[in-house]
Amino acid sequence: MDTVSPTRQTAVGRSLPNRRWDRLVRGRGRFVANVAHPDTLHAAVVRAAEAYGTIEAVDTTAARGAEGVVAVFTAGDFDGLCAPWRATHQVFGQARVPQEFALARGVIRYVGEPIAVVVAETAHAARDAAELVEVSVAGLDPVIAATDALGASAPVLHPELGAASPANLHARIARDAPPAPGGTRHTVHLSLARVAPQPMETRGLLAHYDPAEGTLFVRQSHQHPHQMQDVYSRLLGIPEHKVQVLCDDVGGAFGLKQQLHKDEMAAVCASVKLGRPVRFVVTRNESLISDGQARDHDLTGHVEIGADGRVAALRLTDVCGVGAFGLFPRTSFGEAGQTSRLFGAPYAVPAVAYDGTLAFQNRPPLGHYRGVGHPVACVITEALMDAAARACGEDPIAFRRRHLHDLSAGPVTTPGGIVVERYRMAECLDLIERRLAELPRPADGRLRGVGVACLLELTANGSRYYGDGDVNIACTETAVLKMEPSGVVRLATGNTDQGQGSDQMLAQVVAGTLGIAPDDVAVTSGDSAHSPYGGGAFGSRGTAVGGQAARNAAERLRERLLATAALLHQRDAAELELSGGQVVTTDGTALMSLAELARLCHFKPHLLPPEHEAGLTVVGRHVPPADAMNASAAFAAVVAIDPDTGTVEVERLMAAHEAGTLVNPQSVDAQITGGAVQGLGQALYEAVRMDDAGQPLTGSFMDYAMPRADMVPPVEVLHVPPLPGDGFAPRGVGEAGASCAPAAILCAINNALAPVGAAVTELPATPLVVWNALQSARKG
CATH class of the missing domain: 3.90.1170.50 (Aldehyde oxidase/xanthine dehydrogenase, a/b hammerhead)
Structure with missing residues (x-):
């Protein structure tokens, strides 16, 4: 018999390309x-x-x-x-x-x-x-x-x-x-x-x-x-x-x-x-x-x-x-x-x-x-924390660190009613502080500042908010998984994909659990008639909720496949594993391919005991906690301001995030980076303007200033590793950049302006806003 290395989850943790990209860049989008x-x-x-x-x-x-x-x-x-x-x-x-x-x-x-x-x-x-x-x-x-x-x-x-x-x-x-x-x-x-x-x-x-x-x-x-x-x-x-x-x-x-x-x-x-x-x-x-x-x-x-x-x-x-x-x-x-x-x-x-x-x-x-x-x-909380740190004459990071939650005695509930069941903020701040210490501090006549912001991100919302509000929004997720006679599988999910790559990540989750290639997982999503009832995409829930449902379904199918193979080969299911599209023993001996096993289940069920369940269509469901899961993140921004024009250049953005299991690290980093660019736009450029009569003044991209590629600084993403024993535990990251980057940028701007007695009190911090702040400070 052939020998195969029995490794599980090989598809999880790999930066594989989004399965939709090739079709979309060729103009074949629907x-x-x-x-x-x-x-x-x-x-x-x-x-x-x-x-x-x-x-x-x-x-x-x-x-x-x-x-x-x-x-x-x-x-x-x-x-x-x-x-x-x-x-x-x-x-x-x-x-x-x-x-x-x-x-x-x-x-x-x-x-x-x-x-x-x-x-x-x-x-x-x-x-x-x-x-x-x-x-x-x-x-x-x-x-x-x-x-x-x-x-x-x-x-x-x-x-x-x-x-x-x-x-x-x-x-x-x-x-x-x-x-x-x-x-x-x-x-x-x-x-x-x-x-x-x-x-x-x-x-x-x-x-x-x-x-x-x-x-x-x-x-x-x-x-x-x-x-x-x-x-x-x-x-x-x-x-x-x-x-x-x-x-x-x-x-x-x-x-x-x-x-x-x-x-x-x-x-x-x-x-x-x-x-x-x-x-x-x-x-x-x-x-x-x-x-x-x-x-x-x-x-x-x-x-x-x-x-x-x-x-x-x-x-x-x-x-x-x-x-x-x-x-x-x-x-x-x-x-x-x-x-x-x-x-x-x-x-x-x-x-x-x-x-x-x-x-x-x-x-x-x-x-x-x-x-x-x-x-x-985030922006008002962090502005207040900076104001308090300045009043106490304390380093902003050190000041934040001594105000972090202590979960040593168990979860804590904030005054706003958030149950903090997971908190890795100290590790996030440590990563940010170490990287900031490594950066050069050039002197070129511009005002320079560093800003730090912390975010408790609510992800994977449960049913309490919309459910108690009597709003018909599904917060659970269901996955239907079936294996074809050829050994490939089809996944139907209530998730939807708007470009963030959730279809790809769900395929990797299923593939890793079943020991097959992600390309052997077809994903159906976004169709109310053919996808199981689900919540779609919101609140950074795609992998945290939809991924868990897909994994639950894949685990059920895996158990069924192993139990059937164990019967056929008169072995204990605990001695078997799925790897490389085959059923293998724990020492790596290949017993049969998944295609062989699937064909038997579909076409020769009479070879199995009548009471044995060998159907290859399974359902997995995930019900998140009634309130949202939380994830920790800290961002830093480094800015340089031209004192004569008020122009702000963000030289670097950093993000430290606890994302749990990184199913596709490339996609996770892209989510955080893309969000940070949107946060940059809100901090420096974007504003819907109207005159006093309510007539729009920003009706095109000539007037509504979106960040261009040449305005985007390097964005460095740092990850807090999962804790031992976490298992498969992805946490949402999709909103961290848009949520935390504006606060970090504002704090950096005001850190740069503080030595001259100026401060920005509105966003976006356009050159005119910053210049006016400088002029007010100069006039006393």
Whole structure:
């Protein structure tokens, strides 16, 4: 017999290329915009040109008569077809939540709000005809800044909700803490601009309603096929088993593609009305002015230092602008809700208070963007920790180190309610400190600074948040695994892949468990009809939850294969292993190939005892803890500032992260690095700007400053190794970079400015912002 080295998990821990890359770089992707479908119509949306006003008339006559136009729909055309919705969440049961429709009814509340949808034979014809729709609006005074929206004299955006104090109140999130006795208090103000998530592929869908069968098929650039199956079924009254949502190739998402946008619902309604396929793809300009956005916080933080030199209390007042509506179904509570939980979370501070006010404003809705509250909580927490360290005359890293949680007696619960069951922050800081000590400190006339930030990252969210909120979001994951007669396997998962490589990592998990090559694992994902019910992609859960489900399924299949082989060869299953596509003994002797074993199970089950289970289709499920798992991370930034222009150059970014099992180290590092680049954009460049009338000033990449490749510094990723006995225990990393890098960069900037008495109090820290800070310091 042949001899084979019996090694398990050889596929796990290897930096293998993403299985989709070759197809995508050859232009063979299956994206919404380029998938051919017979008889397809195209939709274009007529959007509000003013920020606030009453719709007096919508004249569609010219558009209806334009060449190639099939139909023009306004709000009333969908009455009785599509139910209205509210972005409610029972955890925030006292929130004031307006009703929403696919198209604006009577009032427009932000530039870009959908008013009508034009459907034509070609995309160009639809867009040309959309420009012919005349909308008459009686303008009203808009309110743009969240702080202004709460004023007593502010225009009221949703009078149908009744009076509120303050005006335009969406929700309050508050947690008090007792005052700290004695000591000193230091205050930090920070303003975080709105940012616009910008994946490479914009939002889009192709909807096809078949009136003969009563079925709806939607190919959508989205993160959650099962969520959207539920949404379309409920709002349109179509039985759930007759709705299929396919999220095939998706060119990035970053949280933007977690919700239902009004224009998407309008396009689906158009298909139902017409009984024909309708394709709708958002342009880049539309994306920048009307997609769900993020951040938009005005923060005032206080740190109270006791007589013993320790932080006794942290307090935060947060005014968050949520736009004109909440996004459905995941709502717009996430930014402030997560900020309230995460503020101060990395540190052992006895008293942490949060007072958040969410305000309606004449801007696009606030949605989810990579990190969702993590970047906000991290940047203000770390700014306060730096302020406290300076007040105590202490090194920032040493100051942080002596405020770390102590888990020696077991898990601890933070004032924000986070159960810290795992904490490797000290090791993260050690890695960062050692690398910083090795860096040169050139003197070239620029102001130089180093900033450090710590992050307690919530990953792999459990069901408590959405479940207690009565929001239909799956947080478990299921994997269905079957072995073919040839010995290859097919994995169906509720995970989805938007480019982060989760399909590849799941294949490696299964391959490592079964002792086969990853290329022998086919993965089906993103299809509500053919994937098991799951949560898709959010909250850094792909490998931590979906990977565990896939491994559970693979372990079940492995046990079944070994038990069957043991019967056939009259051996103890404990003496056998799977390796190299074969069943081998522990001394490496090959007994039979998996293909031989699979063919026997499929075609000759009569050779096995009747009571023996030899079916080669198994199911694995993973239910994460009710609350999120947590992972530790620390980032450092090294910056140089030109004192004459205020230009900030980030010379280096470092990330130390506890990621647990690294299934594919290359992909893990890419996730952290990519997030760090998005964090760089938020820290230095990106801001959605509007004038006082609510007109967008950043409607293209000419004005909305995304980081270019030449702006990106070296990003060094350091890993805290798993603990002995951890086993297979991946932890999420997808949001660390976007969450922690902005804080590290801000701390580095203010570290560089401190010797001249200047400080930056807003992000992005553009050259003008930094220059103004320097001028203020020079004037005294």
